[in-house]
Amino acid sequence: MEKLLELDNLHVSFHTYGGEVKAVRGVSFTLDKGESLAIVGESGSGKSVTSKAVMRLLPNKIGSIKEGAIRFQGKDLAKATEREMEKIRGAEISMIFQDPMTSLNPTMTIGKQIMEGLRKHQNMSKSEAKERSINLLKLVGIPNPELRVDEYPHQFSGGMRQRVVIAIALACNPKVLIADEPTTALDVTIQAQILDLMRDLQDKTGTAIILITHDLGVVANLAQRVAVMYGGMVVETGTVDEIFYKPKHPYTWGLLASMPKINSESKELLAIPGTPPDLMNPPKGCPFAARCPYAMEVCVDHMPEATNVTSSHKAACWLLDERAPKVEPPEEALVGGAR
Amino acid sequence: MSVVEREKLLEVKNLKKYFPAGKKGVLKAVDDVSFDIYKGETLGLVGESGCGKSTTGRTIIRLYDATEGEVVYEGVDVHDKKSRSELKKFNRKMQMIFQDPYASLNPRMTVKDIIAEGIDIHDLAKTKKDRENRVYELLETVGLNREHANRYPHEFSGGQRQRIGIARALAVDPDFIIADEPISALDVSIQAQVVNLMMELQKERGLTYLFIAHDLSMVKHISDRVGVMYLGNIVELTTSDELYEEPLHPYTQALLSAIPVPDPELERSRERIILEGDVPSPINPPSGCRFRTRCPHAMDVCAAVKPKWQEAREGHWVACHLYDEEAVKQQN
Numbered sequence: 001m002e003k004l005l006e007l008d009n010l011h012v013s014f015h016t017y018g019g020e021v022k023a024v025r026g027v028s029f030t031l032d033k034g035e036s037l038a039i040v041g042e043s044g045s046g047k048s049v050t051s052k053a054v055m056r057l058l059p060n061k062i063g064s065i066k067e068g069a070i071r072f073q074g075k076d077l078a079k080a081t082e083r084e085m086e087k088i089r090g091a092e093i094s095m096i097f098q099d100p101m102t103s104l105n106p107t108m109t110i111g112k113q114i115m116e117g118l119r120k121h122q123n124m125s126k127s128e129a130k131e132r133s134i135n136l137l138k139l140v141g142i143p144n145p146e147l148r149v150d151e152y153p154h155q156f157s158g159g160m161r162q163r164v165v166i167a168i169a170l171a172c173n174p175k176v177l178i179a180d181e182p183t184t185a186l187d188v189t190i191q192a193q194i195l196d197l198m199r200d201l202q203d204k205t206g207t208a209i210i211l212i213t214h215d216l217g218v219v220a221n222l223a224q225r226v227a228v229m230y231g232g233m234v235v236e237t238g239t240v241d242e243i244f245y246k247p248k249h250p251y252t253w254g255l256l257a258s259m260p261k262i263n264s265e266s267k268e269l270l271a272i273p274g275t276p277p278d279l280m281n282p283p284k285g286c287p288f289a290a291r292c293p294y295a296m297e298v299c300v301d302h303m304p305e306a307t308n309v310t311s312s313h314k315a316a317c318w319l320l321d322e323r324a325p326k327v328e329p330p331e332e333a334l335v336g337g338a339r
Numbered sequence: 340m341s342v343v344e345r346e347k348l349l350e351v352k353n354l355k356k357y358f359p360a361g362k363k364g365v366l367k368a369v370d371d372v373s374f375d376i377y378k379g380e381t382l383g384l385v386g387e388s389g390c391g392k393s394t395t396g397r398t399i400i401r402l403y404d405a406t407e408g409e410v411v412y413e414g415v416d417v418h419d420k421k422s423r424s425e426l427k428k429f430n431r432k433m434q435m436i437f438q439d440p441y442a443s444l445n446p447r448m449t450v451k452d453i454i455a456e457g458i459d460i461h462d463l464a465k466t467k468k469d470r471e472n473r474v475y476e477l478l479e480t481v482g483l484n485r486e487h488a489n490r491y492p493h494e495f496s497g498g499q500r501q502r503i504g505i506a507r508a509l510a511v512d513p514d515f516i517i518a519d520e521p522i523s524a525l526d527v528s529i530q531a532q533v534v535n536l537m538m539e540l541q542k543e544r545g546l547t548y549l550f551i552a553h554d555l556s557m558v559k560h561i562s563d564r565v566g567v568m569y570l571g572n573i574v575e576l577t578t579s580d581e582l583y584e585e586p587l588h589p590y591t592q593a594l595l596s597a598i599p600v601p602d603p604e605l606e607r608s609r610e611r612i613i614l615e616g617d618v619p620s621p622i623n624p625p626s627g628c629r630f631r632t633r634c635p636h637a638m639d640v641c642a643a644v645k646p647k648w649q650e651a652r653e654g655h656w657v658a659c660h661l662y663d664e665e666a667v668k669q670q671n
């Protein structure tokens with residue numbers, strides 16, 4: 001079956017004063033219709049840059065796709081023209097950014113902002129678009145939508161603004177919704193409302209979701225599959241159960257072990273020593289080698305290939321090579337059922 | 340820690356901090372909050388954005404004047420008028436670590452001068468050499484090294500900057516540290532480094548912490564007891580184990596059930612209490628119980644009467660009419 005979206009060996013660089021920042025270095029993953037994929041990983045590992053590349057929203061001149069393909073329904077977006085992208089952006093693929101305040105225009109009513117896309121992509125009349133806007137506000141749970149549609153963003157609370165952003169993103173029934181840290185700026189009780197809403201909307205509309213987050217709790221809550229990024233690469237992918245219960249990559253172990261478990265007794269968190277690699281001079285071998293407690297000689301000079309663990313589970317680590325010593329994940333990395 | 344030998348380090352009594360808001364309005368950021376902190380413990384303070392956690396911390400350490408109420412530190416009211424030298428003594432005992440490791444370090448000062456600032460103010464070093472040695476020692480204590488002393492903050496990662504902030508706080512040998520969201524700006528893997536460091540230092544130096552955060556799982560991990568704030572009030576306070584196992588206040592119950600846990604199977608089977616609506620404004624808070632506009636158990640009495648702050652069980656304090664027999668009787 002053809003995948004809805006398929007990233008194939010994507011490379012993205014930024015040309016800065018100090019040199020070339022190789023932010024994304026060979027990222028591949030796929031997304032099926034109606035699926036939810038979470039991308040997790042260290043700050044600066046290339047999660048946002050990857051998604052901006054899919055939308056072709058990299059900063060002009062500085063940022064560019066060096067290599068690789070982004071196939072959306074068979075068409076390579078990496079080679080699409082700006083005119084072609086305008087038809088796709090907001091209509092077929094839409095994106096929610098982290099900060100709900102900066103992604104809304106403070107001088108425009110909520111209704112106008114939702115109607116913009118509808119008028120542009122779906123040729124709706126003003127009154128049709130307005131009616132659809134009110135329906136969308138109702139769908140995302142804004143009370144009294146008939147009145148609130150004419151209000152401005154500052155009259156909405158943070159949680160409500162994020163609902164509006166979601167309403168705008170969903171206005172044209174996109175096939176893919178990319179949500180970059182959609183709940184990070186929100187309080188937990190509001191986050192719970194938004195996650196509930198996203199799951200509900202996915203059931204109703206069948207939109208596929210790419211969820212970018214650093215919160216593994218949110219991942220466990222919403223995702224079906226997970227891609228773990230480190231140093232500009234995907235180091236492990238699998239179903240949510242495979243990643244949480246049978247993780248194979250030492251960075252994934254470190255990530256799971258450094259989180260406090262609310263139902264655990266252990267008093268020390270397993271911290272990952274050191275800091276992430278400099279992407280101006282990325283390491284030749286495994287990006288995690290400098291911090292990895294299991295690093296071997298081969299890791300430093302040779303990039304590990306993604307190895308199949310199961311048909312849905314892959315990890316890029318030399319430990320999966322048959323010549324490598326057998327290593328078990330640390331106790332602290334074991335979650336719930338795996339314990 | 341056993342209950343008997345606990346000695347109070349700090350008592351917060353009916354503390355209020357109001358800010359002027361608009362023409363005639365007042366914003367009641369902290370409104371009648373009372374709690375004690377025992378020597379050597381970590382008290383966690385949690386609650387959602389704007390509920391008054393930072394204001395509580397900042398008023399305790401006198402960055403803000405209290406509108407009303409007392410902060411008693413080892414028997415002395417912090418907010419009373421004091422002589423210069425008395426003030427200096429207080430400043431030395433209480434230190435603060437801030438949320439933003441980027442904004443809280445002066446970018447034009449070297450790490451050495453940032454850390455030594457308190458040493459200079461309190462004349463803790465006799466010679467230049469002595470000052471330098473203290474800085475080196477502090478750097479090593481927080482897991483950095485002496486080569487870092489002459490560098491500037493921008494040359495460090497977030498986690499390293501937060502270590503510099505901790506070294507600065509430790510420089511004057513304090514007894515009590517208020518840590519206001521010390522890890523929120525950091526990556527998960529780096530958060531663990533800083534939290535482990537703070538716990539280690541506490542063990543070595545017998546420090547007392549007020550640990551402010553909104554990440555409840557990290558707070559549970561580091562705290563002996565936890566207080567939960569909502570809209571300027573403390574609504575529940577008990578040991579961290581009891582709070583997580585048997586939360587009494589409906590807000591605490593909702594808050595705990597809202598945290599997504601990193602365990603897919605558990606997430607699939609979990610029942611959530613999803614609260615309706617948003618947190619009301621502290622300028623015009625609801626009458627009676629401030630949580631009543633979102634509380635799934637709200638009764639008539641909740642709008643009329645402010646719930647008492649009472650010890651529902653030993654060592655477990657809560658402000659909710661559900662645990663007040665009188666109020667429930669009135670209701671029926």
Ligand SMILES: Nc1ncnc2c1ncn2[C@@H]1O[C@H](COP(=O)(O)OP(=O)(O)OP(=O)(O)O)[C@@H](O)[C@H]1O
Pocket residue numbers: 014016021023041042043044045046047048049050059062063214279
């Ligand atoms: N406009 C830019 N110019 C230069 N470098 C950039 C630019 N945008 C991003 N980068 C670099 O690209 C790398 C990847 O950044 P990205 O924003 O994708 O990280 P991320 O995984 O989303 O991190 P976070 O969790 O902090 O959001 C980083 O090293 C970052 O410094």
Ligand SMILES: Nc1ncnc2c1ncn2[C@@H]1O[C@H](COP(=O)(O)OP(=O)(O)OP(=O)(O)O)[C@@H](O)[C@H]1O
Pocket residue numbers: 358359366367368386387388389390391392393394395553621
């Ligand atoms: N200096 C100030 N002047 C006026 N209002 C203030 C001031 N500081 C805080 N406030 C207000 O007081 C209330 C409590 O704020 P505070 O910063 O204590 O909340 P918090 O619990 O620390 O929130 P967060 O989790 O977002 O840091 C908020 O409504 C805030 O807007």
Ligand code: SF4
Pocket residue numbers: 249250251286287288289290292293294295296299304316317318319
């Ligand atoms: S390839 Fe080597 S350095 Fe990289 S994660 Fe695996 S063991 Fe560690």
Ligand code: SF4
Pocket residue numbers: 588589590628629630631632634635636637638641646658659660661
């Ligand atoms: S006092 Fe009433 S409204 Fe407040 S938390 Fe208790 S039951 Fe809910």
Ligand SMILES: [Mg+2]
Pocket residue numbers: 047048049180
């Ligand atoms: Mg990002």
Ligand SMILES: [Mg+2]
Pocket residue numbers: 392393394519520
């Ligand atoms: Mg605060």
